[in-house]
Amino acid sequence: MMTRRDFVKNGVTAFTFSLAAPAFLSDLARAQGAASRNLIVLDLSGGNDGLSMLVPYTDASYYSRRPTLAIPAGTVLQVGADASGKALGLHPKLTGLRDIFNQGRLALVQRVGYENSSRSHFSGTDIWSTANPSNSTGSGWVGRYLSTLPAPLDPLVAWNTTGDTPHALLSASVSVASIPSVTSYAFSSPNSGDEAARERTAAASIASHVPVDKPHVAFVGTSARAAMATLDRVAAVGQYKPTVSYPNNGFGQALQAVSGAMAKGVGTRVFWVQTGGFDTHAAQDTTADAGAYVKLMVTLNDGITALHNDLQNQGLLNSTLLLTFSEFGRRVSENGSKGTDHGAASVLLAMGGGVRGGLYGTAASLSPDTSNPTLENAAGDVHYETDFRSVYAKVIDNWLGGDSVGVLGGNFRKSGIDFV
């Protein structure tokens, strides 16, 4: 694969590359200048129960197969019917998302997955991260996209709000800044004043060496170097005053850092945010205020709504796309623990000023008939309709202005999911 970095090495500038952009690059992407856009990838870790998030409230099998977990039809937030005519509703706590949906900035892509879906958290996450179901040990899809940007890449080109670098961001050539807390991302010293400054100078020098005979030390040096190079800009983000108040939880604070980084213009193209707890094997409780799934939906709704409103106030919504994923959906029938086990395909959210809101794809029929083609695993799990790589392709081609074929290692472009 020829990367953009190779183009630059060969003396072809990024400018001529953009003039030579292939025809699949959407008019919108060209007109608005994809370079100023950013992407927020939101990992709903644990395996999100899509059927409780986007409820098929007219499907009788939904109620018969989920005697304690089904959400009453009268309480869902109706969002109309999909292309197959099936009426759907958001979880009752997703009121902010419903408003964003009504404003046309939220897309719900149904039944996203892949053939022979893994039911393992770890294999599943690796597959979604690498975009490669047959060998999920290589680089991540976001990392590969970033490696096509003109070199040298700034360490803040990607901003991970979690402590560990997620697999999707890994690539051989891109170093990602991990900033779980903006305020603790600072250089401290046992001394003060000039002596502390001397230590910082020495630490930067120590981090600058690349011992070629010790690649493992060189690797850690890369992290130390990137840390030293990003301290001041991250400190500026710490000064950001949002226009709305974000929820006082890890997810809300991570989203505040994201909008702060955008507002301060630190140059980040891809943000990574995670919120967990979706592995609801037991006591999933989708309806009571203290219910496990209800709390997940409140966290999600309040965080995304705050982000949406803040970015709108800052004039940044049109340059932002938020995309969710989860390693798998969950079993259609509830289990004996009033929870749901690992399933297959699920629903994705895409939110932003450039999103064409609405329902994409068609809902599964939840009939337990084993010949039901919209389910798999003896009608136990939702069968995918849209390959997740087609969603990635849409984002890479139409939003980021990249080449999805190169990044994904194949042509996964698909019509009918034109949410950006």
Add this chain to the structure above:
Amino acid sequence: MAAGDLVIAHLLRRAGFGASGAELAAYSQLSYAAAVDRLINYDALPDAVDANIGKPGFVGTTSRGAFSPNTVPDDARQRWLFRMVHSDRPLQEKMTLFWHNYFATGLSKVTAGIKSENGTRLMAAKASEDPARQQGQIEMLRANALGTVQDLLVAIAKDPAMLIWLDGDTNTKAKPQENFGRELMELFSRGVGYYTEEDVYAAARVFTGWNLSRPANPQDPSAAFAFVYNANQHETAAKTFSFPIYSDGGRTIPSRAASGGMQDGLDLIAALSTHPETARRLVSKLFAFFVSETATPDPAFIDELATVYLQNGTAIKPVLQRLLTSPQFQDPAIFFTRYAWPAEFVVRALKETGWTGFSVGSALTALVNMGQELLEPPSVAGWVLGQSWFSTGAMLARMNFASTLAANQKFNLAAASAGARGSARSVVDFLVSRLTVDVGNDVYNDLLAYAAAGVTWTGSDAQLQAKAPGVVHLILGSPEYQFT
């Protein structure tokens, strides 16, 4: 250091958490074989470390109210860190940490619904100190640290914290729960690729009725939680697997009366623990932990270790005996090449820098920022090891812990450096040696430049109090120090 001392220091870093100057001197009196023997046969030494908590001369702890390591999460963490720093049985703590990552169980889910006190008891209570003789999971792992994997798997299948963590407590005849059965095969034994979805469903049925007996008031801090086999919740039909369960190659666990159905789970665990796939997977993890996580192991060596494992009834002690005395382990080329886990980094830094006047409580938030909160692994697969420890934020957290420790030890370090006060270079040499770090010329020159910067060297106490902690901060925060 003499070559023999270098390999002893390596042994103490890998089979323990590094060594204080006094410990290194003591072990250096022993032959290599005797040092390994002392580490492995730790049962010969009294398990007396906890009695030193709170005594002068040892690292401190910080708690709100009375120190309560059986019921308060941060106190449990501090007790464990204290053991890592001061135990005479470092390999026991090291293997407990290995197993904590292997059977990774998270306190926050265990705690839900039973209150923090009881969640902490299930994770960390010492039976001899608990009103109901409750034994926490970490204590169970510690007691079985070098025992057989078969015993460990049975104990973990019955462990109250695990029964909550992987939902075994709700595994019933009517609705088998897949969570434990899946991870038993995926993470605790054979590994991905060596079981099918049908095996997961069968394993779930095998463990139906392996439940948890909760006290009437689950928030009562003196009540007992115990494994219970509920015969009336056991699914009695036969269970067939894609791999052999019995020595005659039989793949079907027979239908049994509910009263004897607990044998299903024991049969499955016996099979899983002795499968060649399990043996290879487990010894490969031990190889990565003790020898190298970057070099591809010689397949013949892995086979050799797997054979030791299988020939000794799945016992870990003989495997470690072979591993630690192997030429592969003693090869100087692997010294300082394994990415240190945050807990390893913190404890080694304390043992080498000094701890008088420091509290392990000051390491707790730092460990969270470095990506390793003890008792709270990110998932049942444990922490992501190796390079993944070194995001920019985590690296900064290590550098900042180095700063916290160096600042706290300012006067101790200045006093210790007094004998080397003749020049900036002699102070740097002294501290590099004390921290047993293999810095290359480039870093050494940076340290020298820093030590001499901005001062006309006199070696005064004031200079030592600034420069000694400054140099220690830079060494502990250097890329070179992040390896064990």
